[in-house]
Amino acid sequence: MKKLLTTMLLAASGVLAASAANEPLPLIQNVQAYESCSLNGDWNYIVDVQEEGYYDYRMNPMRNGFFINAKPQKPEDLIEYDFDKSPTMKIPSDWNTQDEKLFFYEGTVWFKKSFQAVPMTECRTLLYFGAVNYDCHVWVNGKKAGHHVGGFTPFNYDISDLLKKGENTVIVKVDNKRHAEDVPTQIFDWWNYGGITRDVKLVKVPMNYLENYDLQLMKAAGKAKVRELAFSAKMNAKEAGHQVEVYIPELKLKQQFTTDAEGKVSGILKVAAKKLQLWCPETPKRYDVQLTLDAGMVADSIGFRTIETRGKQILLNGKPIFLKGISIHNEKPNGGGRANSVEDAHTLLSWAKELGCNFVRLAHYPHHEEMVREAERMGILVWSEIPVYWTIAWTNPNTFANAKQQLTDMIARDHNRANVIIWSIANETPHSAERDKFLGGLAKYARTLDNTRLISMAMEVTGASNYVNRLNDNMNEYVDVVSFNQYIGWYRDVNDAPKMKWVIPYDKPVIISEFGGGARYGYHGAKNQRWTEEFQENLYKENTAMLDKIEGLAGTTPWILKDFRSPRRVLPGVQDYYNRKGLVSDKGEKKLAFYVLKKWYETK
Ligand code: GCB
Known part of the structure; x- marks a missing residue:
């Protein structure tokens, strides 16, 4: 296919590329299908704590910042940076696990890569990034290509007019500082991995595509x-x-x-x-x-299925299905760091398969594209989510626009994947009229982009007297599936589990989008000893027995497949900056609770 396309591109007529640098270009669908040149590999980087490569000493953006990649021309020239003498790191990756000085770093890092090019008049060249966390500016040969916000979705620029014959240089300024008005907001329970975390490539597309x-x-x-x-x-x-x-x-x-x-x-x-x-x-x-x-061809591999609900059931191809799921963070299977390869995806999803899963919740943001594609090949259904998590700035219009853009790009990337059945618009958000307006707007908008899939979000139940748990959320009217997180046995006494009653007053399928508790792999003791594998094992036994009593339960995605890094988990000797609720340790070792869930799924 790719060969065909190249031949076609070369044969195309010589119309001039009308690229508009800086204007956002809608995301190209199925980028894998096009002929491309990878820019992965070693990139030089400069850590810029005070952003002196971008702002002058009065905090005004400079015209000759680091992006012009200046070199001394005369002996007396003063240039206080040099990309070529700066260290390199492998891209794609997060900087936190590539350079130990950057483990906790949140701020700006500049990246530079040079490549050879031949400008082409008969086709366009797009510069594509799988994801960059969080705020990024891109320059090609000193000229601005664009600015992007949001750490987990792909974006592309038409750089046809910025390229020159011979050596070209792309410079990227990445800033992962957290802010209250961002998506996600200032606090979240995962590592804020910074950098160019997914593939970078030059993609050759016909003038019309x-x-x-x-x-x-x-x-x-x-x-x-x-x-x-x-x-x-x-x-x-x-x-x-x-x-x-x-x-x-x-x-x-x-x-x-x-x-x-x-x-x-x-x-x-x-x-x-x-x-x-x-x-x-x-x-x-x-x-x-x-x-x-016209004469240009794109190849895809598409599965056909239907997904719908009937009362409290989820129907796949018209038949009820119980979603035997597990939640997963987009982290490498062995150790921390952002996952970004097919191999990473395959290892994580193989563990899910071993558990007996037919479903995964890719929390709490869009994972790398290969995660979704590999799950599709392996027959695993997917819940895909945007990072509208906890205390979002509900009344800020820019925050809404940002969330909407992330939703747009998540759907644009994956809507031809048959295994994706649920778009999730939020996780554990505090109730208010402002939140309802924000999330209601997102739900309605998601349906205009894709009305074939189900909409959900992870809600919370509110406890009442006599062990009653009630789901009471205005967002019910906007979702197809009511999902909620509950932590009986971890944030609440495990002995309460058998006494629990559930009131879910909606005639819709129910998914328990999270339950679980922490254990350090290899730490053994009594079942009431916190952090032992036995504590977690007992919690899973009590929870699965309790969940069996929920009427209309259509699936679960326990929290979580693998221990994952989080700055909120500071207990020395136990957590060491890992959330330990994994059924598998950060090194890939299976804990006792893994087998409890596996056994339960065998009965489903
Ligand atoms: C939750 C959050 C999840 C956390 C988890 C926990 O409810 O949705 O992101 O990591 O609890 O471990 O407390």
Whole structure:
């Protein structure tokens, strides 16, 4: 496929690239399908505690900051930095685990990478970042390419006009300082890993390309003889009259569409129900799909399934399913640090498979794209979330715009993945009218982007007398699935578990999005001795027995697969800056509770 595309690109007519540096370019769908050149590898870096490479001594942004990558021209020239003499670190990575001086660092680091290029007039070059945490400015050859905020979603710039023949330089200023109005906000229970944490690449795209496309199986009555695939797409230019073709060789399905004045197409493809094999955890079937715009082709591998709710049930392909899940942070399986490879994803997801899971909650922000794709290949359903966590600045319009953008990009990246069934818009947020307005707005907006999946968020139950736990959240009316976190046995006495009653007054499926407790691997003792594996094991036994009594329980995602780094977990000798609620230790060792959950899932 890639070869085909290259040939096509070279043969394309020589129209000048109309790139608009600094303007945000909508995220390109399925970036893997294009010919690209990786910029991963060694990048020089400069730690800039006071941002002297960006602001002058009166705190005004400078015109000749570090981004111009100056070099002395005359002996007397004063230049107080030198990227080429600065150390290097591997990208993608977080700086915290790459340089021990930066373990706790929150602030600005500059990165520089040089590469060779040949400017091309017959196609465009996008500079793509899988994620950078948190605030980042990008320059190419000293000229601004763009600014991005938000640590877990991809973004791209059209840098065609900034490239020159020979050596080119990209400089990135990354700042991971926390602020109250950011998303996430100032406090959160995970490590604030800074840096260019996911892949960086130069992507070659035709002058006209499919910015985004969507191919989804539509819901149908159980005995329908013909199934419908809803297709829509948008090209980068707003131009009528371009041909878009969808071809699924295995189904012998081919259909053409013509763009409207907005550069959009939409329509339905029909296929005999008996020919179509649906994606499900047991048989995660995906079809090769070829999408052609004019002469340029993009290949994808797409699974078809439906997801809906009926009363308290979740239906996958029309049949009830119990979601045997586990929550996961986007951390490497052995030790801390941001996970960013297929291998990392495979190891984490294999542990989930071993537990008997058919579902994972990717908490509390979008994980790297390979995590979702590998889960799709392995037949694991996904809950994907944005970091609207705890005490967000609900009344700040910029905060809302930021959350909305992260939601947009999460959905834009993954909406053709059959395994993603739930978009989660928040976690454990304090109730208020302002919060409802903010989250209600996000929920409604998410449905305009994708009305085929379920919307949820992790809520909280409020305790009442006589061991009654009541779910009472105005956001109920906006979600399809009511999910809540509960910590009986950890933040509350484990002996209360058998006495608990649950009042969930909504006719919707219920997911327990978190439960669990901490244990240090290898620490053994009595079951009432906190931090022992036996304490955690007992907590899991009591909780699973308790959850079996919740009417309409449609799934669980206990907290959490693996111990993960958190600055809030400071107990020496036990936590040492790790949240120890993992069923697997930070080094990959399985704790006793792992086997309790595995056994429970065998009964589901
Ligand atoms: C929660 C949060 C999660 C924390 C967990 C804990 O409710 O959603 O991010 O890590 O509790 O360990 O307390």
